[in-house]
Amino acid sequence: MKDLHSLSVIGAGSYGTALAIAVASKGFKVTLWGRNAKSIEAMAQKRENERYLPGISFPQSLSLTASLEECVHASPNLLVVVPSCTFASVIKNIVPFLTKDHRLAWATKGIEAGSGELLSTIASRIVPENLPLAALSGPTFAKELALGMPTAIAVAGNNPEFSSQLCEIMHTPTFRIYESSDFIGLQLGGAVKNVIAIGAGLSDGLGFGANARTALITRGLAEMVRLGLAMGATERGFMGLSGLGDLILTCTDNQSRNRRFGYMLGQGVTVRDALDKIAQVVEGYVMTPEIYKLAHKYNVQMPICSQIYEVICHGKPGKTAAKELLGRSLKSEC
Numbered sequence: 185m186k187d188l189h190s191l192s193v194i195g196a197g198s199y200g201t202a203l204a205i206a207v208a209s210k211g212f213k214v215t216l217w218g219r220n221a222k223s224i225e226a227m228a229q230k231r232e233n234e235r236y237l238p239g240i241s242f243p244q245s246l247s248l249t250a251s252l253e254e255c256v257h258a259s260p261n262l263l264v265v266v267p268s269c270t271f272a273s274v275i276k277n278i279v280p281f282l283t284k285d286h287r288l289a290w291a292t293k294g295i296e297a298g299s300g301e302l303l304s305t306i307a308s309r310i311v312p313e314n315l316p317l318a319a320l321s322g323p324t325f326a327k328e329l330a331l332g333m334p335t336a337i338a339v340a341g342n343n344p345e346f347s348s349q350l351c352e353i354m355h356t357p358t359f360r361i362y363e364s365s366d367f368i369g370l371q372l373g374g375a376v377k378n379v380i381a382i383g384a385g386l387s388d389g390l391g392f393g394a395n396a397r398t399a400l401i402t403r404g405l406a407e408m409v410r411l412g413l414a415m416g417a418t419e420r421g422f423m424g425l426s427g428l429g430d431l432i433l434t435c436t437d438n439q440s441r442n443r444r445f446g447y448m449l450g451q452g453v454t455v456r457d458a459l460d461k462i463a464q465v466v467e468g469y470v471m472t473p474e475i476y477k478l479a480h481k482y483n484v485q486m487p488i489c490s491q492i493y494e495v496i497c498h499g500k501p502g503k504t505a506a507k508e509l510l511g512r513s514l515k516s517e518c
């Protein structure tokens with residue numbers, strides 16, 4: 185249990201599995217937990233996550249369990265990788281098994297639906313005081329990471345020693361982790377970029393071109409920074425991997441589920457059908473009303489996010505949203 189060179193990954197979807205594969209690929213003991221005993225058993229037998237990462241074999245040092253207690257006891261380093269809507273309940277289920285040696289990180293991207301709180305706020309409220317916390321975020325498609333393709337992300341937290349040890353634990357010859365001092369900005373970037381990625385997909389689905397997509401990325405970044413500054417983040421943090429980096433990745437590559445979701449809406453597919461077709465977590469769908477509410481709470485102008493909210497939550501046609509964005513009164517850029 186005291187083996188610092190070990191990791192327990194909680195959540196066996198595409199990203200949890202990819203992170204577990206990456207760290208286990210260098211021989212570290214990694215334990216991966218999933219809630220569905222049947223699929224965990226199938227993964228353990230096949231040595232592969234056939235549903236989310238077909239064809240990618242598990243390294244020898246990766247073991248699987250459907251027992252949360254066993255997973256938590258397997259390592260002092262916990263990494264939660266579940267959709268944001270289940271984050272709080274999963275953390276609550278972990279608490280009874282925590283010891284004084286544990287440290288808790290997550291790679292979930294988002295804020296809590298309903299309260300609009302950062303996951304660090306949620307986690308701090310649930311876990312014992314003084315438990316080291318950290319969040320990982322940055323431009324990472326699960327499949328590329330699992331295949332060992334070069335990838336870089338950032339980590340920020342409330343305990344510099346844990347953050348830097350996490351960098352060491354997770355660093356592989358093809359996976360680099362940078363420490364960031366902006367805990368708020370790192371988490372907010374991962375939530376807002378998914379909303380903008382829906383916008384970029386929508387724009388492409390409507391048949392707009394590279395100019396529109398790039399304008400959305402750039403002005404989307406401005407919205408992310410404005411909200412972040414109001415919430416206590418730093419502008420510089422957003423210029424890194426977890427801000428601009430993830431925004432570019434998600435807005436420009438069709439591996440992104442948020443981008444594909446927006447693209448389908450642009451092509452006239454309904455919200456429900458688009459979600460069903462993707463059949464994986466689309467965090468931006470859940471985040472859009474939350475970001476909209478935060479913009480109002482902090483009195484921050486977020487016209488792109490607001491139009492995406494109208495499209496998703498009130499059925500506004502994408503073309504009307506684009507027309508209204510373009511027709512706003514002229515402003516200076518900064």
Ligand SMILES: NC(=O)C1=CN([C@@H]2O[C@H](COP(=O)(O)OP(=O)(O)OC[C@H]3O[C@@H](n4cnc5c(N)ncnc54)[C@H](O)[C@@H]3O)[C@@H](O)[C@H]2O)C=CC1
Pocket residue numbers: 195196197198199200218219220236265266267268270273274291292293294324325326327463464465467
């Ligand atoms: N897939 C990717 O490339 C990346 C994903 N992320 C983030 O990682 C988080 C997880 O996403 P994915 O792994 O992609 O999702 P996914 O859609 O591939 O899988 C979701 C997983 O969560 C599990 N799950 C759902 N409800 C649960 C609950 N109540 N308790 C425990 N497990 C539950 C499902 O069984 C499934 O295994 C999201 O916040 C996502 O934004 C971040 C970076 C990259």
Ligand SMILES: O=C(CO)COP(=O)(O)O
Pocket residue numbers: 293322323324325378381430433434439440441442443465466467
């Ligand atoms: O967060 C991600 C890449 O960094 C994954 O993006 P999607 O959830 O849009 O697939």
